[in-house]
Amino acid sequence: xxxxxxxxxxxxxxxxxxxxxxxxxxxxxxxxxxxxxxxxxxxxxxxxxxxxxxxxxxxxxxxxxxxxxxxxxxxxxxxxxxxxxxxxxxxxxxxxxxxxxxxxxxxxxx
Numbered sequence: 001x002x003x004x005x006x007x008x009x010x011x012x013x014x015x016x017x018x019x020x021x022x023x024x025x026x027x028x029x030x031x032x033x034x035x036x037x038x039x040x041x042x043x044x045x046x047x048x049x050x051x052x053x054x055x056x057x058x059x060x061x062x063x064x065x066x067x068x069x070x071x072x073x074x075x076x077x078x079x080x081x082x083x084x085x086x087x088x089x090x091x092x093x094x095x096x097x098x099x100x101x102x103x104x105x106x107x108x109x110x
């Protein structure tokens with residue numbers, strides 16, 4: 001009698017466990033669940049890409065600083081040592097007109 005009760009209880013427990021497991025898997029495969037999981041993974045991939053870009057930018061700045069130190073370009077030139085721009089040309093457009101390769105009578109309708 002106890003043996004039958006033990007095996008009956010074991011069978012019921014195994015059936016409940018298997019049913020729960022199958023229902024969880026089926027719920028994971030619904031379209032809503034798959035869409036939510038895809039959205040979460042897309043957000044995670046975006047965060048990883050952003051962190052990677054920030055790491056690359058930081059590495060570039062470190063490397064640029066190291067190269068500037070190695071080449072002795074650490075200080076900017078003083079403001080008064082900068083070359084001056086040439087003076088603007090006077091007169092603006094040239095007054096010379098260029099000949100046209102065709103005759104104009106002034107009556108053309110364009």
